[in-house]
Every structure is written in structure tokens, then in C-alpha cells.
Amino acid sequence: MVHGEVQMGDAPALASAQLSTADQDSFATEADVIVVGAGPGGSATAAFCAMRGLSVLLLEKSQFPREKVCGDGLTPRAVRMLTRLGIDSTETAGWARNKGLRVYGGRTEPFELPWPELADFPDYGLVCPRSRFDDVLAGHAMKLGVTLHTGVNVTEPITADDRIVGVRDNQGREFRAPIVVAADGNSTRLAVAMGRQRDEARPMGVAVRTYFESPRAQGEWMESWLELWDGRPGESNQLPGYGWAFPMADGTVNVGLGMLNSSSAFGHTDYRALMRTWLATTPPEWQFDEAHQRGEIRGAALPMAFNRKPAYADGLLLVGDSGGMVNPFNGEGISYAMEAGELAADAISEAHSRGVGTPGAERALHAYPTALSSRFGGYYRLGTIFVKLIGNPQIMHLCTTYGLPHRSLMKLVNKLLANLTDEHRGDAMDHLINTLSRLAPPA
Ligand SMILES: Cc1cc2nc3c(=O)[nH]c(=O)nc-3n(C[C@H](O)[C@H](O)[C@H](O)COP(=O)(O)OP(=O)(O)OC[C@H]3O[C@@H](n4cnc5c(N)ncnc54)[C@H](O)[C@@H]3O)c2cc1C
Structure with missing residues (x-):
């Protein structure tokens, strides 16, 4: 089999198999929302907005399928997001499941840590090449009614009274919407152009x-x-x-x-x-x-840890790597980008119903960074401390030598690192992690 192919039983919709409207006669340039970047964050945002009845333009500079440098690993958190989007992640649909982490450290034999059994998350992960995964997500968004334009390299915002009202690409084409989402990854040209600088002190x-x-x-x-x-x-x-x-x-x-x-x-x-x-x-x-x-x-x-803020201002929301949303504990970014996309869609649809431009709509949009902070802020603060500690190889060596052999301690660490706990009715470990995350000042 050619690298990058996954055999799918009931093949999902692929962006690469559908005609982008950029290839057709009508080339839509206006919508309720523009999302720049069709990685997991952008496609999820677009799909969740479409599910809420909004018209969406998803602008992507490359063509699908395209390579993306990644570990291609999806923890149960990311699998849950596929389910929330309505994407079939069963084995009959061709996905290869894994049962947890095998961790090497401190001794020759590895330790096996199954994904925890929880009510809030499935107990399996997936691995899927991003060349395929991102194609599936963008294709799914199109199936839900999103208009995807590939080959659109966004170079600058269009502003009116310091507020973004659209974007322009490198061919001078203009796309307009009252709300714009920057899901254009770590380099996020759009967020930078709107004055959002990276906080170098963050991990x-x-x-x-x-x-x-x-x-x-x-x-x-x-x-x-x-x-x-x-x-x-x-x-x-x-x-x-x-x-x-x-x-x-x-x-x-x-x-x-x-x-x-x-x-x-x-x-x-x-x-x-x-x-x-x-x-x-x-x-x-x-x-x-x-x-x-x-x-x-x-x-x-x-x-990591919200290294670019604010996640909302002047009509522009940041989703995923553009807002530095990678989990500092384990380097996972796909789920966080998709979860942020859902929270962003909640705020955008609320603002849309209230009437974009009104004070009520602005309040709804400002609720997006608040929602991000309440879900991840305390946890990311703990992660920032963790990153500082394990920067010292001696501390890591002590942890692997004395911590790894303790099964219940490792069960706790596994849940903490992958951010997998039940919010309600969890066990004592879930309760401890949730309490620590709540008490930590948000990152
Ligand atoms: C080596 C490596 C391994 C990793 N392993 C994992 C892992 O196993 N699991 C995990 O969960 N996370 C992993 N991550 C993190 C993960 O890859 C990112 O957090 C995730 O891709 C973020 O998704 P996103 O949608 O925010 O951005 P991206 O995936 O970067 O998507 C951004 C999209 O925007 C497009 N774009 C950029 N600029 C423009 C523009 N100007 N105009 C139009 N389109 C534009 C890009 O082409 C791209 O399609 C890894 C990262 C690295 C570097």
C-alpha cells in the first residue's frame, strides 16, 4: 500500500475527492464566517459553525491531500471530537485503534498504560496520517455545507475601523465576513497582522x-x-x-x-x-x-499554553496552534484545536443571532476566551510548571526511576498527562486532577 493510505470500509467524504467551488463557475467570496486554514482546528470550526446554520468559507493555501508534519497520534480526547463531529471512528470504518501508551524509561522493559476507562472519553486512541486525517475533516465540513476554497493563500486582513471584515489573498482576491477565524497554524500570519504577538515566556x-x-x-x-x-x-x-x-x-x-x-x-x-x-x-x-x-x-x-492572546478581539478569533493551544504535558494539539473550534462556533453562532456588531454580540464573542480559559487555563498552568520541572534531566531521571514502577502513581500521571478524567462521578484521581486544575490560576 502507498504510504498515507488507510483502508476505509465505509469511506468518509474527502476534500480531495470533492470539487472545491474555487474550481467551479461560482466562486463564493462572502459568508457569515470566514475560517482561514483547513487543519483540524479550521475544519472543525467550520463544521461546527455549519451545524449551527451559518454560512462558512474555509480558505486553505494548499491542496488536499497535503502532508503535515505531525506524530499523527489521536488520544481518546481527539477521538471524542470525531464523534462530536459525526465522523465514524469505528474499526469497520477502517480506523486502526490503539489501547494506550507503552512507556520506556528507567529500565529496559517498558511499562504499559492502557487508556483509562471513563464515562466522558472512549478507551481507545487512533493513529492516522495527517495527509488523510485533514482530508477527511475538510471533506466532512464540505458535506455539512461548508464552502472550501483551496489554493487561497491569505496574506492580509481587510479592516474597517480597526475591526477585521475580511481577508485578501496573494492574488489580490478578497473574501468578506463580519467574523473571521485564524486557524492558520503556528506561524499565523493573520493573527500577527492583527497585532497578536507571541508570549515568549510560555512553553x-x-x-x-x-x-x-x-x-x-x-x-x-x-x-x-x-x-x-x-x-x-x-x-x-x-x-x-x-x-x-x-x-x-x-x-x-x-x-x-x-x-x-x-x-x-x-x-x-x-x-x-x-x-x-x-x-x-x-x-x-x-x-x-x-x-x-x-x-x-x-x-x-x-x-503551548495559550502563547498567543487574546483569543478574541476586533472580530478575529484564534483557534488551535494560532492561539498556542498545544497541551504542554504531552505535546498534543489536534484535540485542543478541534475543541477550541467547537467553543468558537458556540460564540460565533450566539453573536450571529444577537446581530454582529451589537454590544450583545461582542459579549458573546468575548465569552470564547473565557470558555477556553475555564476549560484549559488551570490545566495549562500546571503544564507550564511541569515543563519547567522536566527541563532538568535529573528530575526526569528521578521520576522514571522511582515513579514509573508505581502502578497507581503512573495511572494518575497517565490521566494527568493526557488530560483524561471524568468531570462528574470520577474516581479519587480524577477528583485530584480536576481540583488542582480548578485551583491553579489560569494560564
Ligand atoms: C512533529 C510534530 C508532532 C506532533 N504530533 C502530534 C500528535 O501526535 N498528536 C497531536 O494531537 N498533536 C501533535 N502535534 C501538534 C499538532 O500537529 C498541531 O497542534 C495541530 O496540527 C494544530 O492544528 P491547527 O488546525 O491549529 O493547525 P495546522 O494543523 O497547522 O493547520 C493550519 C492550516 O492552515 C493552513 N494555512 C497556513 N497559513 C495559511 C494562509 N496564509 N492562508 C491559508 N491557509 C493557511 C495550513 O496549510 C494548514 O492546513 C505535533 C506537532 C509536531 C510539529
């Missing part, structure tokens, strides 16, 4: 990844390495960063490593060389070698 990560054809592609666990070594663990030099290997349904494994800006090596490391050094220590039968590598080692940034 930030960098990660690289590639694919290998490997017998481990059939695995049922998402694997992660809390410590990397250039030889035998504990008997060689410890390398900076954390690694992962996520088995895909297409016979390959997505393998990568990441580093946080709390590490002293951040910003002056050759990440590709680091990855090669680490992979040379993996067992030869895993085939994480040049002969079995599929595609370049490619990297990108992970903006």
Missing part, C-alpha cells in the same frame, strides 16, 4: 518525525520514550528530548522526537542528527534505519 516545543516500514506497524500501543540515550539506557550518554513511535494502519510507524524550551539544548541542537543517534540504538529488527525510511525527517514548532 514551546520543537519536534521532528519521519516514517519507517516496520514490523512494529501492527502494534496496539502508542510508544513513548521519556529518556533518550546514545547507547544502552543508563550506561551511555543521555540525550536531550523525548521520543515516540506510533504504529500506523498502513504498514509504517511514525517515529519522532521532541524537545521543550525549558531544556538547555533547545534552539542549538541538530534535531535530525539527534534523531539518527537515538534511532541507531533501537533494535535492528524494528527497521528504524535508512533502508526502511519513508520520507524526510521533518520538523515544526509546538506552541
Whole structure:
């Protein structure tokens, strides 16, 4: 099978299989909402807005299917968002499920941590190449009535009285709507043009990844390495960063490593060389070698803990990486982008009914950052502290040596890192995590 293909039983709608109206005679340029960027954040925002009866223009600079540098891992949080969107994530629809995390650290044998059994979240994760996943999400949004224009590279906002009223692309084409969403990823040209600067004090990560054809592609666990070594663990030099290997349904494994800006090596490391050094220590039968590598080692940034604010002002909402919404505990950004998209759609539809431009509509739009903060603010604050602590390799080594062998402690850590607890009627661990998140001042 060609890399990137997933066999789907009941094939979902794909953006790449549908004609964008940009290819047709009528080229819509006005809507209730414009969403810039058709990654998971943008497509989810657009889909949730369409579900609420709004007309939506989704503008994407590339063509589907397109590559996106990512680990391709979907935790139960992200799976829940697929369900909320109405996308079938059952195995009969062709998705490959995994049952949890296999964690390496502190000793040769790994620890297996199944996804928790909860009322609020499913107990399985998925791994799907972003070339496919983003195509599915954008296609689903189109099925719900969203107009997707691909090949539209948005370069600037159109403003009136300091408020965004549309966008212009690099061909000078104009698109107008009273509310605009920047879901254009970490570099977010649109948010920058509207004056939203990045807060350098917030946590930030960098990660690289590639694919290998490997017998481990059939695995049922998402694997992660809390410590990397250039030889035998504990008997060689410890390398900076954390690694992962996520088995895909297409016979390959997505393998990568990441580093946080709390590490002293951040910003002056050759990440590709680091990855090669680490992979040379993996067992030869895993085939994480040049002969079995599929595609370049490619990297990108992970903006965390709301590193760009405010998430709403002057008619523009930020969703996903544009607003720095990656979870600092585990580098997960897909679910957070999609969840933000749903919260944004709530605020936008409320503003639309009240009459955009009225004080009531503005109050509804300002409720979006409040909703984000109340859902993730305290948790991200805890994550910011965590990032500072594990920036010190000795602290991480202590945790892996003494913490990992304690099953109930690791169960707690697993729930904390993946942000998987029941809000009501959870167990004592859920209660502890929820209370800490509530008490922490929002990030
Ligand atoms: C190496 C790596 C591994 C990762 N692994 C995982 C993982 O396993 N699981 C996980 O949950 N998260 C992971 N993440 C984080 C995750 O990839 C992001 O958080 C997620 O993609 C954010 O989605 P988004 O929709 O906000 O932005 P993006 O996915 O970046 O989408 C932005 C979209 O906007 C488009 N765009 C950009 N500029 C313009 C413009 N000017 N005009 C029009 N369109 C534009 C882009 O083409 C793109 O389609 C990883 C990140 C990296 C770097």
C-alpha cells in the first residue's frame, strides 16, 4: 500500500475527492464566517459553525491531500471530537485503534498504560496520517455545507475601523465576513497582522518525525520514550528530548522526537542528527534505519499554553496552534484545536443571532476566551510548571526511576498527562486532577 493510505470500509467524504467551488463557475467570496486554514482546528470550526446554520468559507493555501508534519497520534480526547463531529471512528470504518501508551524509561522493559476507562472519553486512541486525517475533516465540513476554497493563500486582513471584515489573498482576491477565524497554524500570519504577538515566556516545543516500514506497524500501543540515550539506557550518554513511535494502519510507524524550551539544548541542537543517534540504538529488527525510511525527517514548532492572546478581539478569533493551544504535558494539539473550534462556533453562532456588531454580540464573542480559559487555563498552568520541572534531566531521571514502577502513581500521571478524567462521578484521581486544575490560576 502507498504510504498515507488507510483502508476505509465505509469511506468518509474527502476534500480531495470533492470539487472545491474555487474550481467551479461560482466562486463564493462572502459568508457569515470566514475560517482561514483547513487543519483540524479550521475544519472543525467550520463544521461546527455549519451545524449551527451559518454560512462558512474555509480558505486553505494548499491542496488536499497535503502532508503535515505531525506524530499523527489521536488520544481518546481527539477521538471524542470525531464523534462530536459525526465522523465514524469505528474499526469497520477502517480506523486502526490503539489501547494506550507503552512507556520506556528507567529500565529496559517498558511499562504499559492502557487508556483509562471513563464515562466522558472512549478507551481507545487512533493513529492516522495527517495527509488523510485533514482530508477527511475538510471533506466532512464540505458535506455539512461548508464552502472550501483551496489554493487561497491569505496574506492580509481587510479592516474597517480597526475591526477585521475580511481577508485578501496573494492574488489580490478578497473574501468578506463580519467574523473571521485564524486557524492558520503556528506561524499565523493573520493573527500577527492583527497585532497578536507571541508570549515568549510560555512553553514551546520543537519536534521532528519521519516514517519507517516496520514490523512494529501492527502494534496496539502508542510508544513513548521519556529518556533518550546514545547507547544502552543508563550506561551511555543521555540525550536531550523525548521520543515516540506510533504504529500506523498502513504498514509504517511514525517515529519522532521532541524537545521543550525549558531544556538547555533547545534552539542549538541538530534535531535530525539527534534523531539518527537515538534511532541507531533501537533494535535492528524494528527497521528504524535508512533502508526502511519513508520520507524526510521533518520538523515544526509546538506552541503551548495559550502563547498567543487574546483569543478574541476586533472580530478575529484564534483557534488551535494560532492561539498556542498545544497541551504542554504531552505535546498534543489536534484535540485542543478541534475543541477550541467547537467553543468558537458556540460564540460565533450566539453573536450571529444577537446581530454582529451589537454590544450583545461582542459579549458573546468575548465569552470564547473565557470558555477556553475555564476549560484549559488551570490545566495549562500546571503544564507550564511541569515543563519547567522536566527541563532538568535529573528530575526526569528521578521520576522514571522511582515513579514509573508505581502502578497507581503512573495511572494518575497517565490521566494527568493526557488530560483524561471524568468531570462528574470520577474516581479519587480524577477528583485530584480536576481540583488542582480548578485551583491553579489560569494560564
Ligand atoms: C512533529 C510534530 C508532532 C506532533 N504530533 C502530534 C500528535 O501526535 N498528536 C497531536 O494531537 N498533536 C501533535 N502535534 C501538534 C499538532 O500537529 C498541531 O497542534 C495541530 O496540527 C494544530 O492544528 P491547527 O488546525 O491549529 O493547525 P495546522 O494543523 O497547522 O493547520 C493550519 C492550516 O492552515 C493552513 N494555512 C497556513 N497559513 C495559511 C494562509 N496564509 N492562508 C491559508 N491557509 C493557511 C495550513 O496549510 C494548514 O492546513 C505535533 C506537532 C509536531 C510539529
